[in-house]
Structure formats: structure tokens, C-alpha cells
Amino acid sequence: MPYKDLREYLKALEEHHDLLRVKKPIDTYLEVGKVLRKLYSQEGPAVIFENPIGSDVPLVGAVYSTRSKALLAFESDEEHIMDKVLAGMKRPLAPVLKDKGECQENVILDNIDLSRFPIPFYTPKDGGRYLTAAITVSKDPETGVPDIGIYRWQVIGPDRLSFLAQPFHRFGKNLAKAKKLGLPFEAALVIGTDPVLAYTTQFKVPDNTNDWFLAGGLRGEPVELVKCKTVDLEVPATAEVVLELKINYEEEVMEGPFGEYTGYYTPASLKPTARVTAITHRDNPLFLGLLTGKPVNEVHILKQIPFEASFYDFLKPQFPSVKKVAIPPCGGVSFYVVIAIQQRYAGEARQVIMAALSHTIRPKWVVVVDDDINVQDLNDVNWALSFHVRPKDDIFIIDNVPAGPLDPVVRESAQLTKRLLSAVGIDATRPFGEGFPALVEVPGWEDYDLNQLNK
Ligand SMILES: Cc1cc2nc3c(=O)[nH]c(=O)nc-3n(C[C@H](O)[C@H](O)[C@H](O)COP(=O)(O)O)c2cc1C
Incomplete structure (x- = not known):
């Protein structure tokens, strides 16, 4: 049975001794960042800051911080996770629209003030307070197909935000389309959900995919949705907090700097703004925070399983020879991909x-x-790089391909759509059909019982 909401998942983490409750008042200015960084470095538990200073809403963090928490979220284990996720991707389930949902137990339409929530200022060089763990819901302005993604949102006023929507992500594409067609553009920020919804945001699927169907497939049960109060969008009924937004793409402000998933800051630049038209929340809501920065942290854990499954699914139809894919956190879960194949022919x-x-x-x-x-x-991969590669023959560079998202080696001043870089391919397989020295083998070592040495 999938988790109904964030609360059920926190209960499961607590049962696994993987949740820390903090009663001490915690400063959302820099202190939250320090605690999260420490917890990430120790692969420590998730945390509930029950008394964030200046807010009566508890702040939850580190819910996506380790591989074991990701496996718990998917109710799986290391052996079965890929098969489970790939099967879920192939079994879309329609969402269910409800008349009422817990996320609208409280509706605020006037005097909107985001400062009542514990929104952290994470690191000293960030440009302000940031929402980093909200799920952004939007629709393709032409087709109406909904998308869910995670995007950074900077607080720039009591009811105003700015954000980074890279042009090659669906929220950015929806925004660009609305702008081109001169149509209004809306979004909803969903804070605190069943964890599978957060992982769903990271699957790489075609742009016409209704992400609620994908989430249903991955959960094994439909997502329950309710209609927003002031925008034409649907949001998960059991979310803790929802911010409904009207985007103003004509009005731009300086957004950033912000410490990113690469481990480096991205500088401030002009970005569109949004106005909060409604806040809805559960009774006694929980809020959610997430610190980004040098791997490994929650961004990388959130991306790894979905990206690896999507990548495998992309390659497998054309190359049945592909057996395993790894997209490790050290490369930000984008820049470095390792693929294992059972070669069928030379050059594959x-x-x-x-x-x-x-x-x-x-x-x-x-x-x-x-x-x-x-x-x-x-x-093991470095062993193959060391002993299976003939550099002159097996390494090649392709010039002028689109640069990876926020790559710090690329000129920052270029527009996001104009950033180019080169990419490297390394064939670290043993030469197909040619002889290769025999691998050193010690038959029987795996079953050898060292205890017999003491007898
Ligand atoms: C915690 C977190 C924060 C993210 N922040 C941003 C962001 O600010 N801007 C952005 O364009 N992508 C951001 N991403 C990446 C997108 O959410 C992600 O790549 C998503 O899969 C986009 O999917 P799409 O290309 O299918 O729309 C973030 C991802 C995570 C996990």
C-alpha cells in the first residue's frame, strides 16, 4: 500500500529509527542549512524541526536524503527497485478527482504572507529565502496536459516569488509557450506529499505525458486530486500546503545567486515573477525544506532512481544488449553515465x-x-577504464552539443538556450571478438569458510 501522505511516510521513517524530532528552537536563517548538511554527511535521519523560530509551522527536512529512504519510499529493496519502477512506468493509472481534500481544510485568499511559513535562508551567499522542495504543478497552455516538477522559488515579497525554469524542462517549456501565445500562465506549489510524488517529478518522459498517470502507476494506486481555488489546476488532496500562483512573465527581477546541485553557486540573473493568489493548507500543517549543493544530497537521491530507470527505458528498445545503467551522484546525476552491455557486434x-x-x-x-x-x-568502473581502454581508439569527443544544466565550466553570461559544450564517449569494453588475457580467477573463494581455519 503506498503512503497516503507525508505524515504516513514520516511514521514509517520513525518506525525505521530514521527520524529525528527537534524541540529546540531552530533559526531558519543559516542554522537549518548547517543541520541538514551535517545530516547528509552522516547519511543521517530525516528531521522535524518542531519549533522553527518565527513560525508555528514545523519544518521537515532530509526526507529524501539517503538511498535507504528512497527504497522505503518505493516500498522496495536494492534487488527489486529497478524492476518495480520500470513496471510502474508502463502501467499508467488515471488520477481521481475529489470534491474535498485535506489540503484545503484552511483557505487563505487575503493578506497573504509567506513569512508565516518556515522558509529557510540556506547558505550565506544565497540571494534570499528559497522554497526548494515544493512540487510545481503547471499545464501545457495549448494541450492542457499537466506536468509536475521541482523548481527553486525565491521569496521576493510577502506574496511574491521568482524562479528558475530552465528552458529544456517542461515547466520552462510551458512558460515559453504561454509567453509566445500571450496566454495567462498559472502554477501551484505543492509542499509535503506522499514521497513517490516527489520522485515522480524526476522521471524523463515525453512532454505529452500526464504526470498524474505516471505517479499513479508508480504508486500502484491513483493519485487523489482536488481543484485549486484560484487557478485552473489540480493538486494532491493530501498535500500539507499549496500555494496557488499567477505567473507574470513580463515582469522580471534579479533571482539568485543560489547554491546548486553541481556544488557551485549560479549567479543572479533576470527571471520572471509570480504572485500568490491563495494559500491552502491542512490543519496543523507541516512544511518541507531541502538543501542543495555538492553531491551527495537530497537532489541527487531524488534524481538517481528516476533518471536511471528513464535512461534504461530509453536505450533498451534499440539496444537489448544494455544490462545496467548508473548515473552517479558525483556527476550531479546528469554529467556522468556508465552503461554495461553484453556486446553483440564490434562498434556497438x-x-x-x-x-x-x-x-x-x-x-x-x-x-x-x-x-x-x-x-x-x-x-570497478575505474578498473575497466584503466585496463580495457586504448585511449587513441576508444575515446572520442563530440563538439558543440548542448551543455549540461548549470555546468560551471560554461560561460555564465550566455543565455541558457545558447550554452554549448563538448562531450566525451569512452568505450571501456574489451575488444569484441578479439582475444584478451584471461581474467585471474580463484575458483571457490566465494564459498570458502574462513572459520574452518580456526578448527
Ligand atoms: C530538488 C530539485 C530542485 C530542482 N530545481 C530546478 C530548478 O530550479 N530549475 C529547473 O529547471 N530544474 C530543476 N530541477 C530539475 C527538474 O525538476 C527535473 O530535471 C525534472 O525532471 C524536469 O523534468 P522535465 O524535463 O521532464 O520537465 C530540480 C530538481 C530537484 C530534484
Whole structure:
């Protein structure tokens, strides 16, 4: 049974001794960032700050901070997670629209003031307070197909926000389309949900995918939705807090800087604004925070399972030889991709690399290895790089491909749509059909019982 809401998931984390309750008053200015960074570094528990200073709403953090929490969210384990997720992707389930939902137990239409919520100022060089864990709901202004994604939102006034919607993500595409057609554009920020909804935001699916169907498939049960009060969107009925927004794409302000998932700040630049037209929330709501920065943190955990499943699903029809895909956190879960194949013919690894380099996650490094290499173990991958590669023959560089999202080596001043870079393919498979030295083998070592040495 999937979790109904964030509260049920927190209960499960608590049962797994993976939740910390903090009664001490905590400062949302920088202190929350320090605690989260510490917890991430120790692969520690999720946390509920029950008394954030200046707000009577508790702040929850680190709910997506470790692989074990991701497995708990999907109610799976290391052995079954990929099969479970791939099956969920293939089994879309329509959402159910309800008349009433807990997320609208309280409706605020006047005197909107975001400062009643514990919205952290995470690191000293950030441009302001940021919503980092809200699920952004929007619709394609032409087709009406809903999209859910996670985007950073900077608070710029009691009822005003600015945001980063990269032009190659669906929210950015929806925004650009509305602007081009001169249509109004709306969004809803959903804070605190069943964790599978947060992971759903990170699947790479075609733009005409109704993400509520995908979420239903992944949960194994339909998502229950309610209509928003002031915008033409639907949101999960059991969400903790919902901010309904009208976007003003004509009015731009300086948004940023912000510490990003690459581990580097992105500088401030002009971005559109949004006005909060309604706040709805549950009784005794919970709020959600998330710190980004150098891997590994919650951004990377949120992305890894969905990106790997999407990437595998993208390659597999053309290359049944693909056995495993890893998109490790150290590369921000985008820049570095490792693929294991069972080669069928000479040159196949190169074809797989070219297909991988064309994927929308825009990898900078693609390494293909034989399927005896454990792609999740970078030591094993480095062994293949060290001993299976003839650099002159097996490494190639492709020039002028779209640069990866927010890559710090790319000139910041160029518009996001104009950023180009080169990408590297490395064929680290053993030469197909040619002899290769025999692998050192020690038959029987795995079953050897060391205890017998003491007998
Ligand atoms: C915590 C978190 C924060 C993110 N912030 C942003 C952001 O500010 N802007 C952006 O364009 N993408 C951001 N992303 C990436 C998108 O949410 C993600 O790539 C999503 O899959 C977009 O999907 P799409 O390309 O299918 O629309 C963030 C991801 C995570 C996990």
C-alpha cells in the first residue's frame, strides 16, 4: 500500500529509527542549512524541526536524503527497485478527482504572507529565502496536459516569488509557450506529499505525458486530486500546503545567486515573477525544506532512481544488449553515465555512447563497460577504464552539443538556450571478438569458510 501522505511516510521513517524530532528552537536563517548538511554527511535521519523560530509551522527536512529512504519510499529493496519502477512506468493509472481534500481544510485568499511559513535562508551567499522542495504543478497552455516538477522559488515579497525554469524542462517549456501565445500562465506549489510524488517529478518522459498517470502507476494506486481555488489546476488532496500562483512573465527581477546541485553557486540573473493568489493548507500543517549543493544530497537521491530507470527505458528498445545503467551522484546525476552491455557486434559500444549522448539529461561523460562490471561501483568502473581502454581508439569527443544544466565550466553570461559544450564517449569494453588475457580467477573463494581455519 503506498503512503497516503507525508505524515504516513514520516511514521514509517520513525518506525525505521530514521527520524529525528527537534524541540529546540531552530533559526531558519543559516542554522537549518548547517543541520541538514551535517545530516547528509552522516547519511543521517530525516528531521522535524518542531519549533522553527518565527513560525508555528514545523519544518521537515532530509526526507529524501539517503538511498535507504528512497527504497522505503518505493516500498522496495536494492534487488527489486529497478524492476518495480520500470513496471510502474508502463502501467499508467488515471488520477481521481475529489470534491474535498485535506489540503484545503484552511483557505487563505487575503493578506497573504509567506513569512508565516518556515522558509529557510540556506547558505550565506544565497540571494534570499528559497522554497526548494515544493512540487510545481503547471499545464501545457495549448494541450492542457499537466506536468509536475521541482523548481527553486525565491521569496521576493510577502506574496511574491521568482524562479528558475530552465528552458529544456517542461515547466520552462510551458512558460515559453504561454509567453509566445500571450496566454495567462498559472502554477501551484505543492509542499509535503506522499514521497513517490516527489520522485515522480524526476522521471524523463515525453512532454505529452500526464504526470498524474505516471505517479499513479508508480504508486500502484491513483493519485487523489482536488481543484485549486484560484487557478485552473489540480493538486494532491493530501498535500500539507499549496500555494496557488499567477505567473507574470513580463515582469522580471534579479533571482539568485543560489547554491546548486553541481556544488557551485549560479549567479543572479533576470527571471520572471509570480504572485500568490491563495494559500491552502491542512490543519496543523507541516512544511518541507531541502538543501542543495555538492553531491551527495537530497537532489541527487531524488534524481538517481528516476533518471536511471528513464535512461534504461530509453536505450533498451534499440539496444537489448544494455544490462545496467548508473548515473552517479558525483556527476550531479546528469554529467556522468556508465552503461554495461553484453556486446553483440564490434562498434556497438560506440553506438550506445552516441545514443546516450543524445539523451535530454545531457551527459558530459558516457562510459560503456562489459556487463561483468558493477556500474554502481566506481572502483570497478575505474578498473575497466584503466585496463580495457586504448585511449587513441576508444575515446572520442563530440563538439558543440548542448551543455549540461548549470555546468560551471560554461560561460555564465550566455543565455541558457545558447550554452554549448563538448562531450566525451569512452568505450571501456574489451575488444569484441578479439582475444584478451584471461581474467585471474580463484575458483571457490566465494564459498570458502574462513572459520574452518580456526578448527
Ligand atoms: C530538488 C530539485 C530542485 C530542482 N530545481 C530546478 C530548478 O530550479 N530549475 C529547473 O529547471 N530544474 C530543476 N530541477 C530539475 C527538474 O525538476 C527535473 O530535471 C525534472 O525532471 C524536469 O523534468 P522535465 O524535463 O521532464 O520537465 C530540480 C530538481 C530537484 C530534484
